[in-house]
Amino acid sequence: MVAGSRRLLGVGLLVVSLLVLTQPLALRSVSAATVPALSDPASYLAVLPPAALAAGATLFVAGVAAVRGRTVNTVTALAVPLVAAVAGLALLASAAEPDAAALGSVAALRALVTGVPAGFLLSGAAVGGAVAPVVLGSVTEDTYALLAGAVVLLAGIAASPAPAAAAVAGLLGGGLAVAALWAVDAEGWRP
Incomplete structure (x- = not known):
């Protein structure tokens, strides 16, 4: 019975994950097409x-x-960081339409589809994806996973055009997901 309820939980998590992964398309109309800055609350x-x-x-x-x-x-x-990067690349690749010349450039079209520049989107997603290995590595005392997650997290912040905003975006997304999983799937996430 435990395996059946675990699989049912997995199906629910997959449905929720696919809904969350499609949210950047829904958010494109309210997102500014610039890198967020602390001096501009609209961004x-x-x-x-x-x-x-x-x-x-x-x-x-x-x-x-x-x-x-x-x-x-x-x-x-x-x-998780790899899945986040692949999802970001798939989202950006979906913007490569044949009518990109009508908008002036592929970069303008990608900013229109995702609402944010590609570099910020991918680096923020990588930072957020690295939260899960850092948390699990620290909880299970797996030094290698902790170090690998920390390297990905720091590399994502360093590669971002807006490092502070990428850290906030990643910690917001990855942190909320880990907190939700901590509550819903306690067996897999709590020590």
């Missing part, structure tokens, strides 16, 4: 698309593990 909504990608990737990996009847271990958690 604060630009942290939501990378946060949604990070949260969706975390929930997706946890859902796949639960469907398989397993908990998320540190090695599986290291896949």
